[in-house]
Amino acid sequence: MQSETTTPQAVTVRTPQGEDGAQAPAVLLRDIRHDFGDLHVLAGLTLEVAAGETVALVGPSGCGKSTLLEIACGLQRPSSGTVAATPAALVPQRDALLPWADALDNAALPLRLQHVTRAEARRRAEPLLAELGLSGFERARPAQLSGGMRQRVAFARALLTGRDVLCLDEPFGALDAITRAEIHRWLAGALAVQPRTVLLVTHDIEEALVLADRVCVLSPRPARIVAELAVAGARPRDPADPALIALRRQALEALRAC
Numbered sequence: 001m002q003s004e005t006t007t008p009q010a011v012t013v014r015t016p017q018g019e020d021g022a023q024a025p026a027v028l029l030r031d032i033r034h035d036f037g038d039l040h041v042l043a044g045l046t047l048e049v050a051a052g053e054t055v056a057l058v059g060p061s062g063c064g065k066s067t068l069l070e071i072a073c074g075l076q077r078p079s080s081g082t083v084a085a086t087p088a089a090l091v092p093q094r095d096a097l098l099p100w101a102d103a104l105d106n107a108a109l110p111l112r113l114q115h116v117t118r119a120e121a122r123r124r125a126e127p128l129l130a131e132l133g134l135s136g137f138e139r140a141r142p143a144q145l146s147g148g149m150r151q152r153v154a155f156a157r158a159l160l161t162g163r164d165v166l167c168l169d170e171p172f173g174a175l176d177a178i179t180r181a182e183i184h185r186w187l188a189g190a191l192a193v194q195p196r197t198v199l200l201v202t203h204d205i206e207e208a209l210v211l212a213d214r215v216c217v218l219s220p221r222p223a224r225i226v227a228e229l230a231v232a233g234a235r236p237r238d239p240a241d242p243a244l245i246a247l248r249r250q251a252l253e254a255l256r257a258c
């Protein structure tokens with residue numbers, strides 16, 4: 001993201017900088033307000049995500065989670081507030097795959113944009129699709145894939161950008177429970193080998209607790225953070241762990257209370 005400051009709406013967008021040598025957060029959102037016309041969507045929301053941290057955002061439908069993620073990625077400019085973020089790859093809520101391109105070309109798109117030849121880009125993307133359980137579907141077009149398969153292609157595409165920050169908008173919502181648990185395991189392993197910063201929007205509190213270091217609970221629109229839960233332990237965590245069950249209860253209580 002380029003350093004820039006805009007007025008008159010008091011929006012500042014800049015790259016993060018550490019103070020006094022301290023490591024800068026990978027994503028810094030300060031006092032973010034956003035309106036779509038008369039619709040107040042974000043009500044002064046502040047969130048810092050440290051480099052290598054995974055933060056999950058949970059909240060009621062329509063509260064502004066996707067809007068917040070788009071703001072964090074620089075795709076949407078907030079009505080006011082400060083955004084400082086390392087360039088991020090977004091897996092949008094709707095997968096946004098190219099309908100005419102097959103799964104491999106869709107996943108390999110970021111490499112093509114980096115001027116890698118098509119053959120080489122496909123060669124590099126293929127093992128990742130296999131790891132995500134898509135062997136045999138490399139040549140399938142999006143219309144020939146299930147919703148969960150398309151999500152995994154979109155996820156592969158985000159990973160292949162090589163960017164350090166991943167903004168994932170309900171990336172695994174269409175997966176069956178077993179495939180989802182496999183992808184959680186795969187992602188936890190991948191993040192252990194190559195740490196990245198992850199901002200994960202999910203409706204599934206269990207998914208948030210299994211994967212995230214911190215879970216932010218958002219209020220209904222206009223959204224603000226009503227609870228933040230720190231989650232300890234190696235990932236992916238066991239959802240049957242009593243500590244996780246207690247945190248799940250806390251998150252649900254926070255959601256019900258607002």
Ligand SMILES: Nc1ncnc2c1ncn2[C@@H]1O[C@H](COP(=O)(O)OP(=O)(O)OP(=O)(O)O)[C@@H](O)[C@H]1O
Pocket residue numbers: 036039041059060061062063064065066067068093221
């Ligand atoms: N481009 C837009 N123009 C006008 N209103 C919008 C736009 N995008 C989102 N909205 C509205 O802003 C609110 C927040 O939308 P958003 O998609 O961020 O919610 P969400 O929390 O991601 O919801 P869900 O959990 O259902 O995905 C909704 O009321 C939506 O109708």
Ligand SMILES: [Mg+2]
Pocket residue numbers: 065066067093169
């Ligand atoms: Mg959304």
